[in-house]
Amino acid sequence: MYVYRTFGFNDKAERYGIQARIDSLCAELETQRIDEVQTRFERIYPYLKRRILNQRLIGRIVKIDDEPLLCLLEIFKRGDRNYEEFLNDPIEYGRSHLESQLNESQLRDWLAVAKIEQHPTQQLPELPSTLRPWLEPPGWEIETTTGDWVIYESEEWVRRFSKAEIQNAWETYYQIILKINNDAGELAHRLENGDGYNSEGERELISFTEAETQVVTDSPENVKLDGESDRYILYSKLTTYDSTVEGVLFLLAPFDHKPSPEEIAEVGHRTGLFDGSNTTNILSQQLNLYELTPFAYRSYPAYLLADEESWLAIERGKEANLALSPEEEQILQSVSSSSVGNDSLPLFINGRAGSGKSTMLIYLFADYCYRKYYTKQGHRRPEPLPGKPLFLTYNERLLEVARDGVKRLLSSHHRFVAERNQGDEIPNIDRCFQPFGTFLFNLLPPQERERFNPQNYISFHRFKQLYQGEIPSESLAKIVLHLPQGRRYSPEICWHVIRSFIKGYRQGEFMTPEDYQEDIPRKERTIDLEKFQGIYDTIWDRWYKRLTTEEGYWDDQDLIAKVLELDCYRPDYTAIFCDEAQDFTRLELQLIMKLSLLSQYNLGYQPIHSLPFAFAGDPFQTLNPTGFHWSSTQASFDAEVIAAIDPTDQLKLAINFQELAFNYRSSRAIVQFTNLIQLWRHVLFDIYELQPQTAWHPGNFPEPQKFILNQNISVEELANYIKDTIIVVP
CATH class of the missing domain: 3.40.50.300 (P-loop containing nucleotide triphosphate hydrolases)
Incomplete structure (x- = not known):
């Protein structure tokens, strides 16, 4: 790779007495490809950084006429104020102090001479055409076939249809749905001919008459029943204000007998769509998909009913056609845009x-x-x-x-x-x-695997046990932490510091407190220097370092470091x-x-x-x-x-x-409760990025309960209540 050095860079290299080291480094870099060159530097996006003694070399890779060029721009002394400014905002600092040195015309002239004087550098090959399909966006564009209907299925429908006594009669249910869907096509035809609009030209919700299907006495508005023999389907047909679909056929529940009004009311209660009357009846209202989708478990376009095998595959496929929320659909749609x-x-x-x-x-x-x-x-x-x-x-x-x-x-x-x-x-x-x-x-490679005996693996769970003085097994008793500092810092903070910074930040060496202070941008420093120093000097240097470098114990970062060191990946x-x-x-x-x-x-x-x-x-x-x-x-x-x-x-x-x-998992009451906890975290710890969640699923759920010992629950009652229960403590 071609390496360009600015005048200011060369001047500082000579002044700091590191010219010979830099000459040697550049000679190596000029024999390497761009991907190999990058491994010789740390990345401070969009720049590269390399340490030589107390100096920090700063460079950037640019392209001149499709030729990658490493430009060495600046040398900072460790601890300089300018170096800290660069770390805290490399893009802004580069715009003000570094980018002006990258004159494209000058770089092109320099490169022309370098190509004559130097041997050709290795280049990465062009991407072959056989790999280009991997770079195409995902194919989850929202289907917007004009005039088509969408099938929604309630969770109650999915639950019942998974039972053998229902699914074994799938052909009968399929024929009933076909008949219902054909009626939906008649509705679409009526709309195309101008029916179904009021005097202001706004679409009205069109209900079906008793002549078009069977209606149970006292059934809620727009809740219909259709069937033959002993097989019946409870459903609703709705038109929406959405331009993306013509309407929704909502399959509420299958029955292996003609259901009573009480059974229909129970379906309404389970789905949260109606209560057996019209006092609470979602299906009697004019809706859009955003309002209707939370009540659906599964959805698919109605055109798939044209093939019975395709429809049966959907019915047998657990959780394969989930009714996605507008939020989820928006993400899939946006990433699928070309x-x-x-x-x-x-x-x-x-x-x-x-x-x-x-x-x-x-x-x-x-x-x-x-x-x-x-x-x-x-x-x-x-x-x-x-x-x-x-x-x-x-x-x-x-x-x-x-x-x-x-x-x-x-x-x-x-x-x-x-x-x-x-x-x-x-x-x-x-x-x-x-x-x-x-x-x-x-x-x-096989010869390296002995170093990583699974019995000596230290997960966070095991680290916490050892840190807190617990002995998970007799074989681990000798490595339990006995330092008094174990009571000063939490095991979570120590694990975070060791994993993310000391061992996991750079390849080939452990990070020191000096590195943390002078080489880590301020916005990436998650704890103050005093804590880092204390954890480094005690928990790391006097305990955990010895375990993982001398006594054969290891964690994920040791395994990754060894794979990187040996280049044993493909x-x-x-x-x-x-x-x-x-x-x-x-x-x-x-x-x-x-x-x-x-x-x-x-x-x-x-x-x-x-x-x-x-x-x-x-x-x-x-x-x-x-x-x-x-x-x-x-x-x-x-x-x-x-x-x-x-x-x-x-x-x-x-x-x-x-x-x-x-x-999408918890009830509205639970979500509101956790939002309250998040609000306190937001206020107490100044975590401004925290945002409340919104419950997606409606329905009938019990309210969260607060128990106070010896007021509304006894110790004995609590012990019995929480037996074999996982308790989540926020």
Whole structure:
């Protein structure tokens, strides 16, 4: 790679007495490719930094006529005020002090001479056409077929239809739904001919008459029953104000007998849609999809009823056609847009438990698993695309949920069912899902695996036990912490400092308090220097360092560091997704990018619509003592993800950060209660990024209860009440 040094840079190198060291470094860099050069520097996006003695070299990679050029711009002395200003805001400091040195005309003239005087440098190969389909946006555009209806299914419908006595008669229920849907087509025809509008030209809600279907005596308005033999379907047909659909056929419940009014009322209670009369009847109101969707569990376009096998696959596919909220649909729609300038991937989804972030990852990852074998039109590729999708998480339970979820989508979601030929099965994708720890361990050569005995693994849970003086087993009694400082700092803060900074920030060396003070931008410092110094001098230097460097114990950061040190990874993966990424260290992000096949190629000048990397994080699960803040986490992702794939900033990439506001798991009362706790955290700890959640699901749920010992509950009653119960303490 060509290396350009500014006049000011050379002047300072001579003044500080490091000219010879820099000459030697540049001689090495000139023999290396751009990806190899980047590994010799730390990233302070969009710049590069390298330490030589007490000096800090600052450079930036630019492109001149498609030729990458490393420009060495500045040398700071450690501790200088200018250096601190640079760290705190490298983009603004660079705009004011560094970018003026990058005169394109001068660089072009210098490069022309350098090409004559120097040997040609190694270049990254151009991206082959066979890999370009991986860079296309996901295919989750919202379908807007004019005049088509949408089928909604309540949770009660899904629950009942999963029972054998109902599902075994699926053909009868299918014929009933076809008849009902044909009536919906008649409604569409009436609307096309101008019926159904009032004198002001506004659409009215059109109800069906008793002649069109069977109506149970005293049934709520717009709640209908249709059936034959002993099979009946309770449903509602509604038109909405939304231009994207003509109307909604809402399947409420199947019956294997003609239901009584009391049974119909029970369905209304379970779904939260009506109460057996018209005092509370959602279905009698004029609605839009935003108001109606929270009551639905599953949805799919009505045109799929044209093929009974496709419809049956949907009915048998658990959680494969979830009725997504407008928030979820908006994210899928925005990342699927093909226009330049719209935010797509790389993506970071931030959300608390129940917010739907894992659902979003599952939907998007299913798209990449599908495109490896199928074109956008649903045709089987003659040969699968080169490269593999990879889904990583440390949590094996989450991994199983993700794997099963993607499989259900591919086998049963209406998008894939409609596109594929009948009987065309998706190949096995199990190996696309890997527990992060096991994946790293398997990368090691056999002779290195002995160092990482699973019996000596220290997770945070084990670290906390040892830190607090607990003895999980006799074999670990000798390594329990006995320092008095164990009572001064919490185990969470110590683990965070050791994992994120001392061991996980840079490759090849541990971070010292001096490094923390002088090399870490202020917005990335999550605790004050005094605490860092105290933890470093005691918990780290007098206990944990010895365990993991001398006594054979190890943690995730040791494993990652060894994989990076040995270069024992293969860049085979073209789409990489990671769940629970809220505490990823820089080493973890570096390794993820080195696994990318795309990082081995020159992606060119043209802006890329989508780069297949996605992460999800839960701010409640962070070990960061100040909580999760995207403003500080973004620096790590910019430096290790964006700069790794686009070092010259030609592609104008950015992490698309999406914050989820809804809670899809808990009742409104529970969400309001947790919002109150969050409000206190917001006030007490000045966490201004905290936002309240909104409960998505309506319905009838019990109110949260407050128990006070010896006032409204006794100790004996409480002991019996909480037996075998998991208690979540905020």
